Amino acid sequence: MSLVSDHIFEKRWASCLSNTALLTFLKEREVRKLEIIGVDGNGCVKASALAAARFGFKVTLDVKCIGVTNKTKFTKTKEKLLAAGVSFAN
Numbered sequence: 001m002s003l004v005s006d007h008i009f010e011k012r013w014a015s016c017l018s019n020t021a022l023l024t025f026l027k028e029r030e031v032r033k034l035e036i037i038g039v040d041g042n043g044c045v046k047a048s049a050l051a052a053a054r055f056g057f058k059v060t061l062d063v064k065c066i067g068v069t070n071k072t073k074f075t076k077t078k079e080k081l082l083a084a085g086v087s088f089a090n
Contacts, residue, residue: 014047017055026057033058035089037065042073046081053084062089 009022016036017023026034034057038045045066052059061081068074078088 014044015051016044016048017051023055031057033060035060035062037062039067041066041068042070042077046077049081049086050084053081053086059086060089061086064090 007025009016009019009025011019011022034052036045036049036052036059038048040046041061041063045061049059049061082088
């Protein structure tokens, strides 16, 4: 993995937006759209996407870049994300 920025934000909870410094960083730069990828679509990706949608971001998830160990559970997760306004790219 290449480091392309000095902007690094750590998190303690599932949602990346639980780090208020990241949220502030995004708002200061007037970011409106987020593409979220990650290791667990039923965990951190879900929590981050739902939080981002609640904060008013337009959220896209690329399913090719999201790990899913429990595909049955992810079907329900996907329904919840769609209901929250999250969109999916294939």
